[in-house]
Amino acid sequence: MSKMDRRIQKSRQAIMDAFMKLMSEQDFENITINQIAEEANVNRGTVYLHFADKYDLRDQCTDAHMNELIRNCMPEEKGQLTSKAALLRTFEYLQRHASFYSIMLTSRGNPIFRNRMEAVLQQSVSEHLDSIGLDRTLYKDITVQFLVSAGVGLLEWWITRSMPYPASVMVEQFWRLLERVQLQVPDEGHKKVWE
Amino acid sequence: MSKMDRRIQKSRQAIMDAFMKLMSEQDFENITINQIAEEANVNRGTVYLHFADKYDLRDQCTDAHMNELIRNCMPEEKGQLTSKAALLRTFEYLQRHASFYSIMLTSRGNPIFRNRMEAVLQQSVSEHLDSIGLDRTLYKDITVQFLVSAGVGLLEWWITRSMPYPASVMVEQFWRLLERVQLQVPDEGHKKVWE
DNA sequence: CACCATTTGTTGATTTATCAACTAATGCGT
DNA sequence: ACGCATTAGTTGATAAATCAACAAATGGTG
Numbered sequence: 001m002s003k004m005d006r007r008i009q010k011s012r013q014a015i016m017d018a019f020m021k022l023m024s025e026q027d028f029e030n031i032t033i034n035q036i037a038e039e040a041n042v043n044r045g046t047v048y049l050h051f052a053d054k055y056d057l058r059d060q061c062t063d064a065h066m067n068e069l070i071r072n073c074m075p076e077e078k079g080q081l082t083s084k085a086a087l088l089r090t091f092e093y094l095q096r097h098a099s100f101y102s103i104m105l106t107s108r109g110n111p112i113f114r115n116r117m118e119a120v121l122q123q124s125v126s127e128h129l130d131s132i133g134l135d136r137t138l139y140k141d142i143t144v145q146f147l148v149s150a151g152v153g154l155l156e157w158w159i160t161r162s163m164p165y166p167a168s169v170m171v172e173q174f175w176r177l178l179e180r181v182q183l184q185v186p187d188e189g190h191k192k193v194w195e
Numbered sequence: 196m197s198k199m200d201r202r203i204q205k206s207r208q209a210i211m212d213a214f215m216k217l218m219s220e221q222d223f224e225n226i227t228i229n230q231i232a233e234e235a236n237v238n239r240g241t242v243y244l245h246f247a248d249k250y251d252l253r254d255q256c257t258d259a260h261m262n263e264l265i266r267n268c269m270p271e272e273k274g275q276l277t278s279k280a281a282l283l284r285t286f287e288y289l290q291r292h293a294s295f296y297s298i299m300l301t302s303r304g305n306p307i308f309r310n311r312m313e314a315v316l317q318q319s320v321s322e323h324l325d326s327i328g329l330d331r332t333l334y335k336d337i338t339v340q341f342l343v344s345a346g347v348g349l350l351e352w353w354i355t356r357s358m359p360y361p362a363s364v365m366v367e368q369f370w371r372l373l374e375r376v377q378l379q380v381p382d383e384g385h386k387k388v389w390e
Numbered sequence: 391c392a393c394c395a396t397t398t399g400t401t402g403a404t405t406t407a408t409c410a411a412c413t414a415a416t417g418c419g420t
Numbered sequence: 421a422c423g424c425a426t427t428a429g430t431t432g433a434t435a436a437a438t439c440a441a442c443a444a445a446t447g448g449t450g
Contacts, residue, residue: 005408006236007436032397041201043438048399200438202406227427238408243429 012050014040016061023103028058062112065100069093070120084175091167094159101159114152121148150177207245209235211256218298223253260295261311264288269319279370286362289354296354309347316343345372 018039022031031054037044051057073090094101104113125144134140151174158170165173213234217226226249232239246252268285289296299308320339329335346369353365360368 005435006238007407010236011437033399034397041205043201044398045400045439046437049437053399200405202437206407228429229427239428240409240430241407244407248428 008050011040011042011046014042015047015050015057016064018042019057019061020100020103024099028054059112062104062116065097065104066113066116066120069097074124084171087171087174088167091155091158091170094155095163095167098159098163102162105156105160114156117152117155118148121151125151147178147181203245206235206237206241209237210242210245210252211259213237214252214256215295215298219294223249257299257308257311260292260299261308261315264292265315279366282366282369283362286350286353286365289350290358290362293354293358297357300351300355309351312347312350313343316346320346342373342376 015036018036019031021039022035033044033047033054036057037047040047047057051060069090073093074086101113122144125147126140129140129143134143154170154174158165210231213231214226216234217230228239228242228249231252232242235242242252246255264285268288269281296308317339320342321335324335324338329338349365349369353360
């Protein structure tokens with residue numbers, strides 16, 4: 001994965017960077033391969049050498065960023081998003097790369113980000129639930145989807161609204177909500193929060 | 196010249212940029228080809244594909260910048276450095292690219308910049324003297340060398356002292372000195388300035 | 391609708407960059 | 421002076437990028 005010919009890395013990066021730049025300037029559908037190649041200073045054919053078309057480029061671009069996110073925020077094996085530290089890293093990472101994620105999230109009509117993000121969290125949350133043992137009255141798949149939707153939705157909300165709160169506040173609030181559904185060991189004692 | 200394969204332009208540029216970066220950090224003699232290749236993100240062999248060795252790289256780097264200077268400051272054919280406008284463009288250009296020129300000028304022991312600059316001005320000044328007709332009592336070659344040394348020396352002085360005056364002041368002062376040796380038509384009337 | 395320009399993909403021949411492997415040279419410390 | 425490690429160049433096989441030329445699709449304008 002990391003032992004590729006230098007040229008393909010450079011070309012891919014140049015093309016992706018060019019694509020992102022164009023995405024920040026105009027609507028996705030209006031972007032042409034010619035523009036991308038020109039902006040990337042790459043022959044048009046080279047684009048097709050790496051990407052099937054615009055859409056494939058958009059998807060791979062998303063995936064690349066998503067992998068970076070995982071690599072940076074959840075260095076532990078089996079991407080654990082279930083510690084406060086990891087959560088904070090993630091929010092801060094998104095904040096640093098807001099230029100990308102806000103573009104990807106605000107371009108209406110492609111739920112790619114949401115889908116990929118959900119897929120990533122699906123596994124992470126599922127494994128976590130296995131490890132802590134779930135209340136017998138709760139269906140696992142339903143609980144997973146509930147938590148994943150909540151998490152991704154919260155992230156999207158935060159990004160698309162230009163991060164109205166600092167990452168630390170978001171993590172704190174999110175953590176409290178997780179405690180309420182009793183899927184985390186409470187920080188302090190075992191007092192029931194909804195009595 | 197400008198219709199080359201994209202790859203060679205990119206490679207040459209990357210290598211030259213890397214070289215300049217290293218020049219700003221350490222002494223020329225201590226720079227290795229390995230460092231250059233690594234900094235440029237290029238295979239070591241690629242360096243040798245474009246440059247014979249360190250010294251060739253240093254020279255070509257100088258020439259490239261020099262050609263850029265000429266192209267930007269003296270767009271007229273036969274590089275005329277004999278108008279106030281061209282002079283101002285030149286000083287301002289040097290100011291913009293001070294990062295390069297101050298490095299090249301302060302690296303002791305290689306008069307490459309001075310030599311190339313003089314060569315460029317030699318021709319320019321020589322042609323100018325032909326066009327305005329020289330005082331019979333003055334030898335042309337001597338006059339040329341006098342003016343060229345003065346000009347280049349002034350440039351070096353300005354750059355190496357971190358441009359203590361704005362470009363406009365330098366041009367104004369330089370122009371007045373040129374007037375004093377009566378190789379320029381005075382801006383205002385024909386009054387003798389040294390009477 | 392028809393026209394025209396642009397874009398889209400594809401192809402094959404060519405050039406360039408990459409990599410690994412090698413020898414020679416240089417330098418550095420013991 | 422002797423090893424020992426790094427650097428300097430070189431080489432040949434391979435992979436990638438370039439370019440030009442192509443046919444097909446698209447999209448706006450009269």
